[in-house]
Amino acid sequence: xxxxxxxxxKYVPDATGDRRFADDTTTDREGVDxxxxxxxxxxxxxxxxxxxxxxxxxxxxxxxGPDDAKDALRxxxxxxxxxxxxxxxxxxxxxxxxGTSAVLAKALENTGFDLVVCGMASTxxxxxxxxxxxxxxxxxxxVTLLSEVSVEGGVVKGRRDGDAATEQVExxxxxxxxxxxxxxxARYPSFKGIMAAKKKPVAELDLDDLGIDADEVxxxxxxxxxxxxxxxxxxxxxxxxKDEGEGGxxxxxxxxxxxxx
Amino acid sequence: MSxxxxxxxxxxxxxxxxxxxxxxxxxKIAPFAAxxxxxxxxxxxxxxxxxxxxxxxxxxxxxxxxxxxxALATVIVIEEVARVCASSSLIPAVNKLGSLPVQLSGSEELxxxxxxxxxRGEGMFSYCLSEPEAGSDAAGMKTRAVRDGDFWxxxxxxxWITNAGVSEFYTVMAVTDPEKRSRGISxxxxxxxxxxxxxxxxxxKLGIKGSPTREVYFxxxxxxxxxxxxxxxxxxxxxxxxxDHTRVTIAAQAIGxxxxxxxxxxxxxxxxxxxxxxxxxxQGVQFMxxxxxxxxxxxxxxxxxxxxxxxxxxxxxxxxxxxxxxxxSDVAMEITTDAVQLxxxxxxxxxxxxxxxxxxxxITQIYEGTNQVQRIVMARNLP
Numbered sequence: 084x085x086x087x088x089x090x091x092x093k094y095v096p097d098a099t100g101d102r103r104f105a106d107d108t109t110t111d112r113e114g115v116d117x118x119x120x121x122x123x124x125x126x127x128x129x130x131x132x133x134x135x136x137x138x139x140x141x142x143x144x145x146x147x148g149p150d151d152a153k154d155a156l157r158x159x160x161x162x163x164x165x166x167x168x169x170x171x172x173x174x175x176x177x178x179x180x181x182g183t184s185a186v187l188a189k190a191l192e193n194t195g196f197d198l199v200v201c202g203m204a205s206t207x208x209x210x211x212x213x214x215x216x217x218x219x220x221x222x223x224x225x226v227t228l229l230s231e232v233s234v235e236g237g238v239v240k241g242r243r244d245g246d247a248a249t250e251q252v253e254x255x256x257x258x259x260x261x262x263x264x265x266x267x268x269a270r271y272p273s274f275k276g277i278m279a280a281k282k283k284p285v286a287e288l289d290l291d292d293l294g295i296d297a298d299e300v301x302x303x304x305x306x307x308x309x310x311x312x313x314x315x316x317x318x319x320x321x322x323x324x325k326d327e328g329e330g331g332x333x334x335x336x337x338x339x340x341x342x343x344x
Numbered sequence: 345m346s347x348x349x350x351x352x353x354x355x356x357x358x359x360x361x362x363x364x365x366x367x368x369x370x371x372k373i374a375p376f377a378a379x380x381x382x383x384x385x386x387x388x389x390x391x392x393x394x395x396x397x398x399x400x401x402x403x404x405x406x407x408x409x410x411x412x413x414x415a416l417a418t419v420i421v422i423e424e425v426a427r428v429c430a431s432s433s434l435i436p437a438v439n440k441l442g443s444l445p446v447q448l449s450g451s452e453e454l455x456x457x458x459x460x461x462x463x464r465g466e467g468m469f470s471y472c473l474s475e476p477e478a479g480s481d482a483a484g485m486k487t488r489a490v491r492d493g494d495f496w497x498x499x500x501x502x503x504w505i506t507n508a509g510v511s512e513f514y515t516v517m518a519v520t521d522p523e524k525r526s527r528g529i530s531x532x533x534x535x536x537x538x539x540x541x542x543x544x545x546x547x548x549k550l551g552i553k554g555s556p557t558r559e560v561y562f563x564x565x566x567x568x569x570x571x572x573x574x575x576x577x578x579x580x581x582x583x584x585x586x587x588d589h590t591r592v593t594i595a596a597q598a599i600g601x602x603x604x605x606x607x608x609x610x611x612x613x614x615x616x617x618x619x620x621x622x623x624x625x626x627q628g629v630q631f632m633x634x635x636x637x638x639x640x641x642x643x644x645x646x647x648x649x650x651x652x653x654x655x656x657x658x659x660x661x662x663x664x665x666x667x668x669x670x671x672x673s674d675v676a677m678e679i680t681t682d683a684v685q686l687x688x689x690x691x692x693x694x695x696x697x698x699x700x701x702x703x704x705x706x707i708t709q710i711y712e713g714t715n716q717v718q719r720i721v722m723a724r725n726l727p
Contacts, residue, residue: 161360272364273398274411274421277357 086140086234089168089196090130091187091217092123092159094152095207102207107302108309109177110207112149119155122202124269127159129262130200131270133234141165143194147175147186153285160280161272168194172289177302180208184216186300189293191221198239201261203228214261224254230265354416354648361417365424368393369432377429380554381700384546386510387554390425390432395465401439405447408459415589415655416648419596426600427607430704431554433597435468438506438555441590441712442469445515445531449574449582458513458533467512467536472502472560473583479504480717482517483526483580487562489518494569496520496532498540498562504711508558509543512536516562517579524577531579533571540565551703589654591665591712595647595672598708602640602676605683605701609633612687612696623686632686636679643672663725670718673708680705 096102097116105111119127127144134140144159146152147170156167170190178186191199199221204211218225229241229252239260240253254260272280290297298304324333338344354362372393380387394400403418404410413421418440426433439462446458462469478484487500498518505514514534521528534541544559574582610633613624623629650668653661680702684691691698709715 157356157360161364271368271397272360274361274402274413274417275398275406277360277364278412280360281357 084139086134086137087143087195087197088130088134088140088200089143089145089191089194089198090123090126090159090164090200091191091213092127092144092146092155092202093120093205093207094118094146094148094155095120095205098206104312107177108312109302112151117151117154119158120202120206122204122206122264123155123159124162124202125262125264125266126200126202127162127164128269129232129266130198131163132267133198133200133232137234143168143196145187145190145194146170147178147183147190149176156285157280158272160283160285161277162270163276164283166283167285168288169285170288170293172297174290174297174301177305178300179305179307180210180213180216181306182300182304184213184220186290186293186295187213188217188220189295190288191217193288193293197256198234199223199257199259200232201259203261203263211261214259218259221257221259223257223259225259225261226252226254227259227261228263229260230263232260232262232266352645354420358417358420361413362420362424364397365399365421366427368397368399369425369428373425373432374428377432377554378694378697378700380429380431381551382553382694384553386556387429387432387435390429391435391468394425394432394435400435400465400468401443401462402436403440403447404443404459404463408455408463410459410463414651415592416651419592419647419651422593422596423600423603426597427604429554430597430601430701430707431552433600434506434552434555437590437593437597438471438511439469440593441506441586442471442511442513442515444586444589445471445573445582446533448585449531449578450533451570453570454533454573462513468507468510469513469515470505470507470511470560471586472505472514472516472534474504475501476503476559480714482583483529485517485519485529487516487518488522489520489530489532491520491569492566495566496569496572498532498534498565498567500562502560502562504547504557505560506555506557506711508560509536509546509556514541514560515573516560517583518562520576520579526580527577529580529583530576531573531582532567533573534562534565534567538565538567550706551700552707587712588662588665591669591718592647592650592654594708594712595643595650595668598669598672598676598705599640599644599647601701601705601708602636602643602672602679605680605698605705606633606636606640608696608698608701609636609683609686612690616687629686632682636682639675640679643668643675647672660725660727663722663727666713666718666721666725669708669712670715670722673705673715676705676708677702 094117100116103111130142134142142164144164145168201214230244231242243250373390376389402411402413406412422433422437475485489496489498516532516534520530540563542561547557616623647668650664653664683698
């Protein structure tokens, strides 16, 4: 039986470029350079490694996003994924993580899966809760934040490195996992991979295809709302303490004033 | 006007290849570039990174186990590696130069054996044409190959051989009939392990210090007759045909080095403050950057056009290959020199990469035919 692995990936604004918000307080995804979230590259990598180890597996990459999000899918396909699913619908614009997880869960049910692989968080929203929301919606176990992962005999196993302890965790498939940036360096697309990606199937789905009402998602259907945005003020020169015998006292006074000590 | 107009731009695949090579080069090659130059050591990290990602010889056709990249894709790989480390860019560049004679003129057996080994990363490929007394006048070579039954026996010295000693395979041009001058030269594949092959001391060079340049000695090297590339007497023609294609890769190297210098200078002038403002705000500095970017873009467009001609083997490739190599390398020398100037005293030190780029750029005006020879070639092949 072919092991069906689906990797959820996100197209995010390039963190090295100019990132900003649109007029409706959502992340501006139109006027900025975007790319496959670096943290999701780890998810694609682990999915490919599990597929290679299994010998009989199929890796699908799934994204919810605007037209340009196809670039993230293309990158994952060029790394070696077999096919892609792009959920693209104007009504999804502005969805919070609750809405996004609803769309992804429906898409996953639509595609079918044995194992869902996610990155540890997106590099734009950085919430990191999506894998848990997906597992809940799909009614399957979740093993999250793995720095090592493998699939053996219908069970996904992995290692979770915490601050106080290292845990060996496992779950019976079907399951949702998320992998960290310590799970293993993501491969670079090869020339052959890039050329092959062009010919791989990319399915386009909208809300109708998934049977989702427009008012369940988007800005209107979101549980959270961004009320206001203020850019972080530019760093100021700060206070310079010159040590003329009383420097230590002055530093302590400053820290006390800021309630650090 | 329409965004679907596809002339004069690279394809989406070429752009993706550039992104992939750029990330790889910045992560795996750039961190060692200064050390490789300073210590004059081979960039083994770059070789490992390029081979590990099948980028060390992308030009090898798929039927021989290669990536099957077109000439423009090969140019992009070399350009992006050269942008961070010129020495490392000689890995993909010289692999093409050394193996292209086999690809252009070799028998099926020779191609399967040597292009396959190159693609699998079993060894790099160097090109042996120049000699101590035969540089620009390559046909004046003295290395001899004499037939002995089913073997050829080679004797002579080749000079300025890039990656000599680290390459496993060598395309060697040798005289098989001294009466016929250029038509009496034949090409052979010689392996590093063949008895009688040895190497001189590494040259002490101004730039590309991470890529060893050595003499190669052939002392009664006895090789099977089927290692001859193409027919007897066609070696010089093969060597020249090869250069038509690979001069484009030197142009690629030149624009890569220049891009690295321009990128660095562009960042520096925005950080460096004098007279209370970033020096980028001075018009004199802006004019320099504008000129650098203009020249670089002109060189890139000519190089890409030449690469397309190389892929199609157009009739005017000889002119375009020479023009791209000559123009791009002259421009790279100007841009890297200006980059040093923009960094002022800092640019003159090894604490900043632009002096290395300036030293590395110089060789692109000299090797695979000096730019004076390129002008001869262009003049004889005017469009």
